[in-house]
Amino acid sequence: MGPITLLSHVDARYGMGKIMEMRTTRKVSVWPVGLVGGRRYERPLVKNGKVVGWYTGWREDRPFAIDMAGFAVSLQVILSNPKAVFKRRGSQPGMQESDFLKQITTVEELEPKASNCTKVLVWHTRTEKVNLANEPKYHLDTVNIEV
Template identity: 45%
Template sequence: MNSSSSNSQNHRMPFIPGEPVYDPERILIFLITPTYTRPTQAADMTRLSQTLQLVPDIFWIVVEDAHNRSRSVEDLLRRTNAPYAHLLGPRPPTHLDKRSGRGVSNRLRAFEWLRENYSNTTQKGVIYFADDDNAYDVRIFEEMRSTRIVSMFPVGLISTLGLSTPIVSRKSGKIIGFHDPFIGRRKFAVDMAGFAVNLQFFLNQKKATMPYKVGYEEDYFLKSLGVQIWQLEPKAQNCTQVLVWHTKTKPADQPKLTLMKKVTNYTETNLPDLYANQLEQL
């Protein structure tokens, strides 16, 4: 076992599956992960889960865009061996179109859960949006753990630029603008994976929310926090390193029972069990 894995296991907190954790001595990273059923979900969630197993002092909030919890997601959360909440945040019928995008209803449900369980507490922590199809260098989590208000850092593999990043002044070390493929009318032109928010700062902003508007979720959320650009904290060596990537898993087809049944004597092989296990994850 490598040192990173060993260290993370040594720092695991005791927890009850599905229940909040309170530990005033630790700075917890609350990772909000929206997810939904699709052929690549198991691969994406497994990759993220095994990354998070290397990170100590986290709380994983997984929110499904569904009306019922899936057993495959619950089983994966239990295998991760980290505190977690398994929630449901289905999109409302009025926001099923492409302009509304995915993930907002999930994140809003996570906001509710955090407020329900951590308002009026002194728990130290950081909130981070960890989408299930991104790739993470584990160093990014320690970078963000010291966030006092809102920290920011570059994200790789973003559209035509190949990255999205705050612009940092060499002289002052402060964030002075943004370099992103889509600036639009955004005050904060950042990717969802490119910032973290202090837990207590978030909880004190009672009106903090996120809109159902593709391309503007991050900007509106940050503006709803009332944060100003001079308060932003650059991480990742003053935003000179990429430690998170906006990867996208290639869409794939799900296994089809009709194709399995074309195999001669398939009932006498492993195929029925394999297909059943795969389809159970969808």
């Protein structure tokens, strides 16, 4: 394991356990993010240690339906893919993460962290009322997630 690159929002807060766990990233690791997408949390869906889908409030059809604060990339992966770019412009709204990750990995290669994505150790924090407009009336996620 070597250095990692974390692309994050200015309003994301990481628990110390998450920072320590990120250090074990081999290629691209993923985890849940709290208070995002109009929900209490969004997360990769994991089965047998592999990402199999996404619990998200917006566009489940995205190749990587993940928030910017929900992944880290090994520095070696960045250096091995010099043409991979994070598009500030030119991506459809909400597609920047997918557009970037498609250049460097596949869903099958993602490394689930935070106890197979059952713990929220990263949150979006703002000094405004939380918007949970996309939170389902009846909780549809099948995992008892620790928040």
